[in-house]
Amino acid sequence: MRWIWIDRFTDFQPGKSATAVKNVTLAEEHLHDHWAAYPVMPFALMIEGMAQTGGILVGQARNFQEKVILAKITRAEIDDLVVPGDQLQYHAELTNIAEGAASIAGVISRNGKPIGRVDLMFSHIDQNLSGKQFPKENFVFTEQFMRLLTPFMQGSAT
Amino acid sequence: MPTLTRDEIYAKVQQTLVEALGVDEEEITPQATLTGDLGAESIDFLDIVFRLEKSFAIKIPRGELFPDNVLNNPEFVADGKLTDAGLAMLKQRMPHADFRDFENSRDVARLAELFKVETIVNYVSSKLNGAA
Numbered sequence: 001m002r003w004i005w006i007d008r009f010t011d012f013q014p015g016k017s018a019t020a021v022k023n024v025t026l027a028e029e030h031l032h033d034h035w036a037a038y039p040v041m042p043f044a045l046m047i048e049g050m051a052q053t054g055g056i057l058v059g060q061a062r063n064f065q066e067k068v069i070l071a072k073i074t075r076a077e078i079d080d081l082v083v084p085g086d087q088l089q090y091h092a093e094l095t096n097i098a099e100g101a102a103s104i105a106g107v108i109s110r111n112g113k114p115i116g117r118v119d120l121m122f123s124h125i126d127q128n129l130s131g132k133q134f135p136k137e138n139f140v141f142t143e144q145f146m147r148l149l150t151p152f153m154q155g156s157a158t
Numbered sequence: 159m160p161t162l163t164r165d166e167i168y169a170k171v172q173q174t175l176v177e178a179l180g181v182d183e184e185e186i187t188p189q190a191t192l193t194g195d196l197g198a199e200s201i202d203f204l205d206i207v208f209r210l211e212k213s214f215a216i217k218i219p220r221g222e223l224f225p226d227n228v229l230n231n232p233e234f235v236a237d238g239k240l241t242d243a244g245l246a247m248l249k250q251r252m253p254h255a256d257f258r259d260f261e262n263s264r265d266v267a268r269l270a271e272l273f274k275v276e277t278i279v280n281y282v283s284s285k286l287n288g289a290a
Contacts, residue, residue: 071201072201072202072205074178074205095208095212096208096211096212098204098207098208098220099220100204100220101201101204101205101208103205103208121201121204121205121208123201123204128200
């Protein structure tokens, strides 16, 4: 099993931007420990949600030929708490993409109101790490991830 | 872009490094090394390249500012030191770097010391104005 921290994409502009939403719910076990008396969505998992949104944007831009790994949290500023019942929105814009890496600028919103900025860098790991070999199959973009993008890929083909 | 003076280029490089590495402006001096003094890691070099491209509206081909694929070539490295061919290749690829300290030892462990703030300023100056 792999945790997917976005529920669905609401917009996807290939090579430009992606917007995904996540509904925060008390059915999620981790919220009961963070914290029992006052459950809040962990900031680290919000960064992961942005990484998944931006990572798929970056991966699609190179037709999923690269293994895209989060390499650097350039900036993470989150100004407010997110609690069960809230909807998170992750908006990522592709700011740069090259042979070895890519970067995105992201805005996190809660119920439509911006509450944070998260800028990330991703590594195309087959192009880096001094020629270290990785498995041939693209283990980053699993079927679960690809399914999230299906409506937009079908839409762009029609 | 209008011609920038060296001081203007230095100021923009300084700002780039503050943003990319999260260091204080005072920590950035011409002789500061990116990895040793400013704590840069490998992904930061790519981040710096992205930011320089945007800040100066230039295109930096891969390996031009920070050469790669040097250490894993046996023609260029022997017994932990750069060979004559390795040193010549690096000098040719990095006319923006000052090799005076490095070439005494040629120790590959000290290769990162070539990447100083001044090295970047020289590179950008050369790129913009055609003279280091």
